[in-house]
Amino acid sequence: MTSADPPAFEPTSIELQxxxxxxxxxxxxxxxxxxxxxxxxxxxxxxxNQVYISGLPNVLEPESLRVEGRGAATIHDVTLSMENKHVPKSSPKLEELLSTREDKADALARCEQALSSLRQYLGSLTVQNLAVAQLESVLEQYEATGARLDVRKKGLARELQRIDADIAAERALVAIPPEHNKLRNKAAIGVFAQTPGNIEIALIYAVPHASWTAFYDIRVDMDTKESPVKLIYKAAIKQNTGESWDNVPLQLETSTPTFGLGVPKLSPWNLDIYRPAVYTGRPVHYAVPVIIPAPQSWRSHSPSRRSNRHYRSRSRSPEVVVMKHEEAAVMSTGNVNATFRVPGLVTIPCDGAAHNFTIVELRPQAVMSWVAVPKREAKTHLTAHITNASEYTLLSGTANVYVDGSFIARSTVPSVSPQESFDCPLGLDPSIRVTYPPVVKQLSQSGFYKKSATHGFTQRITVHNTKSVPVDGLRIVDQIPASRNAQVKVKLIQPALPLGEGEGVTGKGAEAESNAGAETKGKKSASVNVSKGVVAQWDGGDETDRRVSWMCAVPAQGKINLTLEWTVTVSPADAQIVGL
Structure with a gap:
């Protein structure tokens, strides 16, 4: 055919798997x-040219299918259909094997029946119908016949086992494997070519039943002052799409489609005067507020198939990106989306199981802090304030926490954008020991006509740092009571934080005290230096929750002593105090 000849009328059919x-x-x-x-x-x-591509996943989303090509040809139309594959029930070889098995089974049954009859015959012989002289000859014939039948029985049993194995293998060949039942979509693509030659087309499609979740290993080295925290960012990938991903370049996207969600609108909110009904023997009509529903166009829309199509239409281009196998790559777009390129080529079978990959190991900025509330428990809680100084967006996920190589706790990491911070509990730190002995009490009275009683309390706290490195950022929290009556006055003696006597009264009697304590209430956030490396301050809360905290720096193998002292004065002296 010359170049002037028109192309063939009948399209060329091309079948691809x-x-x-x-x-x-x-x-x-x-x-x-x-x-x-x-x-x-x-x-x-x-x-x-009509190109048929079979074996595409059943779960392929039709609206997501796109076809792009390279070469001297034009793509005309693309259709997608589900194949109804015929599962062969048999084959000539299988029919022959089944017939042979039937013959062998019948022969085995006859052999077993002959052995049974031979045994019955021998058991039926008596002295009336068999002479003693003939007994030896009968037994010899029985032994020879029985031995011959036993050999035939064993041979037939072995042949049946071999035939059964051949039948199972043949049935496996003629039947469609289970995984192929998940690959029954077929694409038909029309391609018009100006000249004969090789072309290349790319099918891009979306499939559900595939996901990835983030999880982390957080490793803390308490003997390191600089960058004590190492955060290992990992991904657990699952897929049950019907096709196996063998030696593929993999990218992880952090975005989740949320198209179709509108800003909610407020409906009118009307008020009216309630008018009680008066019984008149006729139907009663009540005056009730009427709420006019918002127009349909105002209402927010949930994601639909249309919104999913919008998402699919914005899928990325099919350009193949050459990956660097030696390191992970990240393309961050701030707080909205990030793309991680897993280094190398990976294989993820279609099994629905989690396959774990390491995205990156980070050395984030971390500030360690310790908190102990010895009144409740003599344990020290360790927390790391971590700043994500990398370009990676951290998705929310679980975290296994290791301190000095030992598994301590399981925590969670929230969604964190670059340069954001989060607090990560690291469990208990047994190397910081807090001693909290019983409180020391004393009682005294004063006054001549109207006696008052003063109860004194002293609570001592000892902190021992058994580490080989100093600890900076330890917070010890305790409390003193708050008065709810003007007859009961609570005064903090040590540490000498600014709080006037009687301040903190709430409930009855609080109004009488409010003016007297107004001047010092503004000083409640002030702090005082107790000793070297120890600063005391009020630990937030209001007047009903009077917590005191000490911010401590404890040297290596060192101890510090803290003292909390306060008095409770009641007048008259014989009044009983509730809660003391």
């Missing part, structure tokens, strides 16, 4: 789905 005749060049996994790019290379003839 998706898995065997293509290669996955890109997999982008989102939190709830995945986007696959498959590349097919084949030869076309001049004119119309």
């Amino acid at each position: 998706s898995v065997a005749d293509s290669k996955i060049t890109s997999v982008s996994v989102y939190p709830t789905r995945a986007e696959i790019t498959r590349v097919y290379k084949f030869a076309v003839q001049t004119g119309q």
Whole structure:
């Protein structure tokens, strides 16, 4: 055919099998789905070519399917349909094997029946119908016949076992494997070529049943002052899409589609005067507030198939990105989305199981702090205030916490954008020991006509740092009571924080004290230096929750002593104090 000849009227049919005749060049996994790019290379003839690609996943979302190509050809139309594959019930070889098995089974049954009859015959012989002289000859014949039947029985049993194995193998060949039942979508693509030659087309499609979640290992080295925290960012990837991802470049997307969500609108809120009903024997009508529903156009819309199509239409281009196998790459777009390129080529089978990969190891900025509330428990809680100084967006996920190589606790990491911070509880630190002995009490009275009683309390706290490094940022929290009656006055003696006598009264009698304590209430946030490296201050709360905290720096192998002293004065002296 010369170049002047028109192309053939009948289109050229090209049959391709998706898995065997293509290669996955890109997999982008989102939190709830995945986007696959498959590349097919084949030869076309001049004119119309009809390309059929079978074996695509059943769960493929039709609206997401896109076709792009390279070469001297034009893509005309693309259709997607579900194949109804016929499962063969048999084959000539299988029929022959089944017939042979039936013959062998009948022969085995006859052999077993002959052995049974032989045994019955021998058991029926008596002295009336068998002479003693003939007994030896009968026994010899019985032994020879029984031995011959036993050999035949064993041979037939072995042949049946071999035939059963051949039947099972043949049935496996003629039946469609279970995984192929998940690959029954078929794409038909019209390609018009100006000249014969090789072309390349890429199928890009989205599939559900694929996801990834973030999880972390947080490792803390307490003997290191600089960068004591190492955060290992990991991904658990699952997929049950019907096709296996073998040696594919993998990208992890942090975005989740939320298209179709509108800003909620407020409906009118009307008030009216309640008018009680008066019984008149006629139907009663009540005056009630009427709420006019918002117009339909105002109401927010939940995600629909249309919104999903909008998401799919904005999928990324199928351009193949050459990956660097030696290191992970990140493309961060601030607080909205980030793309992680997993280093190397990975394999994720279609099994629905979690396959774990390390994204990156980070050395974030971390400030360690310790908190103890010895009145409740003599344990010290360790917390790290971590700043994400990297370009990676951290998704929320679980974290295994290791301190000095030992597993301590399981915590959670919230969603953290670059340069954001979060607090990560690291469990208990047994190397900081807090001693909280019983409080020391004393009682005294004063006054001549109107006696008053003063109760004195002294609480001592000892902190021992058994580490080989100093601890800076230890907070010890305790409290003194708050008065709810003007007859009861609470005064803090030590540490000498600014709080007037009688201040903190709430409930009855509080109004009488409010003016007297107004001047010192503004000083409640002040702090005092108790000793070297120890600063005392009020620990937030209001007047009903009078907590005192000490911010401590404890040297290596060192101890510090803290004292909390206060008095409670009641007048008259014989009044009983509740809660003391």
